[in-house]
Amino acid sequence: MSGLNPYFLGCAAMVAVALFVFVMRQSLWALPFAGAALGLFFLGMSQEADDGDGDARR
Secondary structure, rough: OOOOHHHHHHHHHHHHHHHHHHOOOHHHHHHHHHHHHHHHHHHHHHHHHOOOOOOOOO
C-alpha cells in the first residue's frame, strides 16, 4: 500500500491547530489538540509496525 498514512495526516492537522491555538495565547485550549495529535501519531505508528514475519507493512 503506497501513500501517506491517514493517521499521520490527522496528526499533522492536529499539530497545526494546536500550534495556531498556542500562538493565539490560549495554551490550555491547545492541550486537547496536542493530545489528539499524540494519539494519532501512535495510532499511525502501530499501523506501520512490523508483524514479525519479516515483511513490514507498507
